[in-house]
Amino acid sequence: MKRVWNFSAGPAVLPVEVLQKAADEMLNYENSGMSVMEMSHRSKVFEKIIKDAEKDLRKLMNIPENYKVLFLQGGGHLQFSMVPINLMKNKVADYIITGEWAVKAYKEAKKYLKANILASSEDKNFTYIPKLDNLAIDPDSDYVYICQNNTIYGTRFTELPNTLGKDLVSDMSSNILSEPVDVSKFALIFAGAQKNIGPAGTTIVIIREDLLRDDLPDFCPTMLGYKIHADKESMYNTPPTYGIYICGLVFKHLLENGGVEAMYEKNLAKAKILYDYLDNSKLFKGTVVKKDRSLMNVTFVTDSEDINNRFVKEATEAGFVNLKGHRSVGGMRASIYNAMPIEGVKALVEFMAEFERKILA
Amino acid sequence: MKRVWNFSAGPAVLPVEVLQKAADEMLNYENSGMSVMEMSHRSKVFEKIIKDAEKDLRKLMNIPENYKVLFLQGGGHLQFSMVPINLMKNKVADYIITGEWAVKAYKEAKKYLKANILASSEDKNFTYIPKLDNLAIDPDSDYVYICQNNTIYGTRFTELPNTLGKDLVSDMSSNILSEPVDVSKFALIFAGAQKNIGPAGTTIVIIREDLLRDDLPDFCPTMLGYKIHADKESMYNTPPTYGIYICGLVFKHLLENGGVEAMYEKNLAKAKILYDYLDNSKLFKGTVVKKDRSLMNVTFVTDSEDINNRFVKEATEAGFVNLKGHRSVGGMRASIYNAMPIEGVKALVEFMAEFERKILA
Helix, strand or coil, rough: CCCCCEECCCCCCCHHHHHHHHHHHCCCCHHHCCCCCCCCCCCHHHHHHHHHHHHHHHHHHHHCCCCEEEEEEEEHHHHHHHHHHHHHHCCEEEEEEHHHHHHHHHHCCCCCCCEEEEEEHHHHHHCCCCCCCCCCCCCCCCCCCEEEEEEECCEECCCCCCCCCEEEEEEECCCCCCCCCCCHHHHEEEEEECCCCCCCCCCEEEEEEEHHHCCCCCCHHHHHCHHHHHHHHCCCCCCHHHHHHHHHHHHHHHHHCCCHHHHHHHHHHHHHHHHHHHHHHHHHECCCCCCECCCCEEEEEEHHHHHHHHHHHHHHHHCCCCCEEECCCEEEEECCCCCHHHHHHHHHHHHHHHHHHHHHH | CCEEEECCCCCCCCCCHHHHHHHHCCCCCCCCCCHHCCCCCCHHHHHHHHHHHHHHHHHHHCCCCCEEEEEECCHHHHHHHHHHHHCCCCCCCEEEECCCCHHHHHHHHCCCCCCEEEEEEECCCCCCCCCCCCCCCCCCCCCCEEEEEECCEEEECCCCCCCCCCCCCCCCCCCCCCCCCCCHHEEEEEEECCCCCCCCCCEEEEEHHHHCCCCCCCCCCCHCCCCHHCCCCCCCCCCCHHHHHHHHHHHHHHCCHHHHHHHHHHHHHHHHHHHHHHHHHHCCCCCHHHHHEECCCCEEEEEHHHHHHHHHHHHHCEEECCEECCCCCEEEEEECCCCCHHHHHHHHHHHHHHHCCCCCC
16 A cells, blocks of 8 residues: 655645554444444543543643633634634734734634734735734734644744733644643634644634633524533534544544654754755745744745646655645645654655756756 | 444444445545545545535435535534524524424524424424424514424424425434435425434535525624535535545445435335334333334333333343433434444344343243
8 A cells, every 4th residue: 555745734644553543443443333433422432532632632732721622613714703702802803914814814803803903924925924022912902813833824933922911812723733832821722623633624722711701792603602612521512523533543642652842853853854955955945934934834936837837746746745835825835744754754855856956957 | 343233313323334445445545645534625536525425415315406515514503503694584484393403493593583483392292293284484484494303302204394485494414315305395404414424523504506695694604604615615614524525435325225215215114113013012112103203213111210221221231232312201212324224123123022021021
């Protein structure tokens, strides 16, 4: 069986050990006589799966006791609505605009409150992270919102904005579990699972308990209140059981392999290999300001659209797939999430170097 | 490997052939070099998976051209909100109350419009389906709402209400694909996948095109509009890719095994075996008015809570699992969805008969 090197931005590569375990257990999970897909979410065996997943995520991220962990549906897009609906009091919030997902979150928030643009890097096609000190935080702001790693543009926040004590909300869909974060600095963290965790269709929310409210606006659909999901421990309705199971397997796999610290070291090493090559290449170049480069999504181009296309085509044929960049940036993007082995990055760089020699010959 | 007979009300038993295929393809789907879980939802290979799933469902249910098929997230609970938000014009709707899920849908609708109770069987703990002719349909009604098979109580609609031309909305979560339905009689059909189709976390919506609207209420979260999902062919955001893949495998499995007509014959036969036994038993008895009995969820009791408990315990030990009834009904419930083989029902009846002999000896 030949597996490819999969640089997809998401849904994305998963640890092969996790997939193998899922395959082995597909017809009979731990002697239950059934697949995890076939289990009542109210059964003891599934209850252990979801409780273990939560416990392991708490351990991996060192989540404080006063935060709830929720397994929801709807992806980042539903969070773009749930965040303002659940967090608004003064009906003002501050958004830092660093890419398409932050823009979408901002536009959705404007349905519900006065959303300020606190800072933006749109002037240079989101190739950098704006300055984060001296931000004009609105005194009435209910929260400050960031998208911490920008999948499309290949940037990341290496420090957090000074919110002057206001609550910080972060979309961590593409960097969760890739680097250590101090959860206590955030009011709410959310992440679609499909980049660094598991299958699409499961959304992780980590929310400080004091933000859970009963007094939601009248129009709020019951499913869009965080508190009911927290009160029911993600079992208000049938959760995406199989997705949660796979997330749990990934969490265990990370714990067995040194946790987030070890992942971070590996991710730094992987990114360094790729960026070092780009910085020395005469054909390829990175698209992002060096200090703001993402560890997860490495965006790069050549000077020629034709050569870009030829590179993507030949790479695909050689088993390096999903390297085409997002249409907003063009060129190429290599997403190198936790589950991408260092060997995959080394092999990609070797292929790029060979391609470069050929083109520049 | 020993599989149990799984009578779970949902998530529920899936065809063993589907699970085996999913296991076989887990690390490398059709020579793509990756799992379906790892695929970009924008990739050609996944595009074929979702298009095939839609095409096969259209074939199975004979869905007319002027209906859209959507693969969404959030389960029935999110539909309880999406239906009124998307369908309201006069802000009046009529609900037929035949169980807990219809009650929840009705209560959610009351947030958005004047919801009338058109008929209810709550007076007898939902053990029957109310009379469906001469309903006092509101002249302003935007739609009439039913839950067509009541998972908890074990009833089903064997005919449709006379809506006097008003649009009919049906929650078919627990009967979709189990019996032929004329889709053209409905304005909107929805179903959580986790009973008769696939894994929890995928929701099927079949909606008549003229109901797709741009002029939704200002408060409507973008993710809760049907039209955007229809316009983007269920790809507005990352859909639950792996769940859709499993649904697709189930659809193909059904087509290969005679389609919905063949399932219906099999389901009639399975239900007859169980109900015939119940009607002749001196220990067990069905809880539902005969003419309204569900083909999918068979609810039954003995006269003694102790004997009920003993039965569930001994059945579990013998490999017949998830037979405990819902707390609202008590006793037992055997859910015998499409994927439950007739052998499973025969084996259960044999076990029940033996238990009865032992108790009455």
